[in-house]
Amino acid sequence: MSKVVLITGASSGIGEATARRLGAEGHVVVLGARREDRLAATAKAIEADGGTAEVRRLDVTDRRDVAAFADEAAERHGRIDVIVNNAGVMPLSRLEALLVDEWDRMIDVNVRGLLHGIAAALPHFQRQGSGHFVTVASTGAHQVVPTGAVYCATKYAAWAITEGLRLELDPAIRVTTVSPGVVESELADSITDPGAREKMRTYRANSISPDSIAAAISYAMGQPPGVDVNELIIRPARQR
Numbered sequence: 001m002s003k004v005v006l007i008t009g010a011s012s013g014i015g016e017a018t019a020r021r022l023g024a025e026g027h028v029v030v031l032g033a034r035r036e037d038r039l040a041a042t043a044k045a046i047e048a049d050g051g052t053a054e055v056r057r058l059d060v061t062d063r064r065d066v067a068a069f070a071d072e073a074a075e076r077h078g079r080i081d082v083i084v085n086n087a088g089v090m091p092l093s094r095l096e097a098l099l100v101d102e103w104d105r106m107i108d109v110n111v112r113g114l115l116h117g118i119a120a121a122l123p124h125f126q127r128q129g130s131g132h133f134v135t136v137a138s139t140g141a142h143q144v145v146p147t148g149a150v151y152c153a154t155k156y157a158a159w160a161i162t163e164g165l166r167l168e169l170d171p172a173i174r175v176t177t178v179s180p181g182v183v184e185s186e187l188a189d190s191i192t193d194p195g196a197r198e199k200m201r202t203y204r205a206n207s208i209s210p211d212s213i214a215a216a217i218s219y220a221m222g223q224p225p226g227v228d229v230n231e232l233i234i235r236p237a238r239q240r
């Protein structure tokens, strides 16, 4: 069955791969991020393959913007079936570097952005009596690493918020946390700290394709209504 799927952070990496995969599977994908040109290029590729994709500039740190993103899609299609709360940033550094603005940005995008996505979609899911929240967390939601104190904290928070949502909601609304390990994407480009940047270069040598995460999201979405895939961790086989 074709679903209406909202994807935040769809302009690169995991969000883009998820949009392409779900678009190819016949779902209507609604792509949000700040880089509209990148969204438009992805939508064009999806449509060239016979899929349906819509794009909208979106800043997940702006609660009203995220609400409008969901409301406009619901207005156009009469429903929203899935929201993939994927947008994230990872400017890693040791705490002693005191890159406080970067800590704030991670909290704003990775935690507040997720909450804004939940707040935007939940009224629609409740009205419909169905829906599916997918949170893209991280293996950083399960393990803290040096330089990752704040990033991992935001991902522990994403895990906790999503688990709380699952426990509280009517079982007709499904909730999935997908936690990727090291995946090829532009995520490490946000690192400004020279030490953390160098460490990441080695760490990311064994990364896997974002298609593996898109496949996991597709799997969770494809289960019958009574089946809720709550959590998936997908790492490169070599990652420890």
Ligand SMILES: NC(=O)c1ccc[n+]([C@@H]2O[C@H](COP(=O)([O-])OP(=O)(O)OC[C@H]3O[C@@H](n4cnc5c(N)ncnc54)[C@H](OP(=O)(O)O)[C@@H]3O)[C@@H](O)[C@H]2O)c1
Pocket: 008, 009, 010, 011, 012, 013, 014, 015, 032, 033, 034, 035, 036, 058, 059, 060, 061, 086, 087, 088, 089, 090, 109, 136, 137, 138, 139, 140, 179, 180, 181, 182, 183, 184, 185, 186, 187, 188, 210
């Ligand atoms: N790659 C990995 O190794 C890995 C591992 C574990 C978890 N993750 C998680 O996977 C998710 C996707 O990351 P990725 O690896 O695919 O990295 P990416 O290629 O850098 O993608 C991040 C996406 O987030 C969007 N974004 C950032 N700030 C935003 C904002 N304020 N409003 C809206 N969109 C925003 C970016 O779009 P714009 O800049 O165009 O707005 C981009 O589309 C993140 O939550 C990340 O933490 C990634």
